[in-house]
Amino acid sequence: MTPLVTERHGSGDGVPACPDAEVRRTVDGIVGLLLRTFDERRSDRLWPADYTVFATNPLSVAYGACGPALLLGSRTRGRTAPAAGLPTEVAAWMLGRPLDNDTYPPGLYVGLAGIAWAFHDLGWEERGEAAMTLLHSSSLLYDDPSVFLGVAGWGLASLRFHARTGQQLHLDRAVQAGEHLLRTAEHEGDTCSWRSSLDGLVHYGYGYGASGIALFLLHLHLATGEERFRTYAVRGLEFDLGRASESGLGLQWQRVEGDPVVYPYWIHGGAGVGSVLVRFHRLLGDERYGELARRVADDTFVTYSYAPGLFEGLAGIGEFMLDMYRCTGDEEYRDRAYAVARTVLWFRVVEEDGIAFPGRWLNRIAHDYATGSAGIGMFLSRLVAPGERAFVDL
Numbered sequence: 001m002t003p004l005v006t007e008r009h010g011s012g013d014g015v016p017a018c019p020d021a022e023v024r025r026t027v028d029g030i031v032g033l034l035l036r037t038f039d040e041r042r043s044d045r046l047w048p049a050d051y052t053v054f055a056t057n058p059l060s061v062a063y064g065a066c067g068p069a070l071l072l073g074s075r076t077r078g079r080t081a082p083a084a085g086l087p088t089e090v091a092a093w094m095l096g097r098p099l100d101n102d103t104y105p106p107g108l109y110v111g112l113a114g115i116a117w118a119f120h121d122l123g124w125e126e127r128g129e130a131a132m133t134l135l136h137s138s139s140l141l142y143d144d145p146s147v148f149l150g151v152a153g154w155g156l157a158s159l160r161f162h163a164r165t166g167q168q169l170h171l172d173r174a175v176q177a178g179e180h181l182l183r184t185a186e187h188e189g190d191t192c193s194w195r196s197s198l199d200g201l202v203h204y205g206y207g208y209g210a211s212g213i214a215l216f217l218l219h220l221h222l223a224t225g226e227e228r229f230r231t232y233a234v235r236g237l238e239f240d241l242g243r244a245s246e247s248g249l250g251l252q253w254q255r256v257e258g259d260p261v262v263y264p265y266w267i268h269g270g271a272g273v274g275s276v277l278v279r280f281h282r283l284l285g286d287e288r289y290g291e292l293a294r295r296v297a298d299d300t301f302v303t304y305s306y307a308p309g310l311f312e313g314l315a316g317i318g319e320f321m322l323d324m325y326r327c328t329g330d331e332e333y334r335d336r337a338y339a340v341a342r343t344v345l346w347f348r349v350v351e352e353d354g355i356a357f358p359g360r361w362l363n364r365i366a367h368d369y370a371t372g373s374a375g376i377g378m379f380l381s382r383l384v385a386p387g388e389r390a391f392v393d394l
């Protein structure tokens with residue numbers, strides 16, 4: 001296999017960006033179609049989504065109902081209760097799903113931690129708290145270390161709940177997550193990493209690798225003031241930095257050692273590592289991380305790829321460019337995000353009732369957060385009104 005990138009552009013190359021009006025029309029079209037395509041009669045999914053929804057659960061952030069619901073809720077946030085943006089049938093369907101530890105793992109993107117976070121952001125605070133309580137009785141609680149599936153993900157959600165509620169219980173649980181990660185880290189020189197439960201391998205990057213875990217530990221350090229969490233955060237990030245592949249494409253990352261492909265994407269690849277670097281720079285004030293973030297941004301910026309989605313596509317690269325813009329204030333990075341958006345819009349499927357996007361492999365319409373319209377809609381919304389990044393910033 002060869003890398004999936006077919007063309008790249010540097011800044012100032014004259015590539016036209018899409019105007020705000022077109023971006024807003026696209027988001028409105030996505031929202032319009034979401035409001036017309038839910039099917040509350042089904043129990044296995046609410047909106048058309050990536051096939052992974054049938055192997056996970058119907059509510060998850062990545063593939064289930066929470067992603068599209070958050071996009072709908074974001075349209076009313078600040079003006080009224082976020083869930084007011086949801087049709088009553090959607091709210092009833094989501095609140096009517098029974099939660100348990102057999103169907104729902106504890107993690108952030110496919111499990112209870114992400115559902116709890118989404119429910120709380122939608123204004124269903126009690127149900128969010130209940131989901132956070134439930135996940136701590138899961139037999140899988142400490143099964144995987146990653147942000148995507150495991151300890152770092154529910155630890156990050158615990159910090160989010162602490163920031164929103166001020167309850168010490170949530171900070172205590174985040175500390176439990178951090179202490180587990182410190183105990184299970186594998187050390188190599190002045191760096192450390194964690195082994196995935198999926199395949200027993202050490203992954204690189206944000207979703208499954210040390211970079212995502214490092215970001216959680218950094219947030220935990222800032223919340224507690226404990227230096228040990230900062231130390232391991234730096235060691236984890238340094239591990240991934242030491243695993244970069246340097247070529248004519250610049251700094252890129254494989255998923256695991258020996259992978260024949262390098263990736264520019266968010267869950268796997270340069271956009272994920274870069275998103276962590278820019279936050280280390282902002283939160284610690286270390287200029288070395290700022291310089292590395294700028295380098296990774298240059299090397300990761302592409303405007304052509306086979307997929308438009310958030311996790312493993314163009315929208316995730318665009319989000320990284322917005323991260324750089326928010327941190328540095330440099331308009332060049334926002335211009336790059338608009339250039340990415342211009343290509344993303346080429347993938348639009350314009351229907352009578354609104355706008356959709358194809359998901360993974362481009363073979364079916366998907367409205368989910370990971371691969372389809374919801375994640376793309378969140379990127380486009382943040383493009384015209386840059387702010388916090390969902391499930392990354394606290």
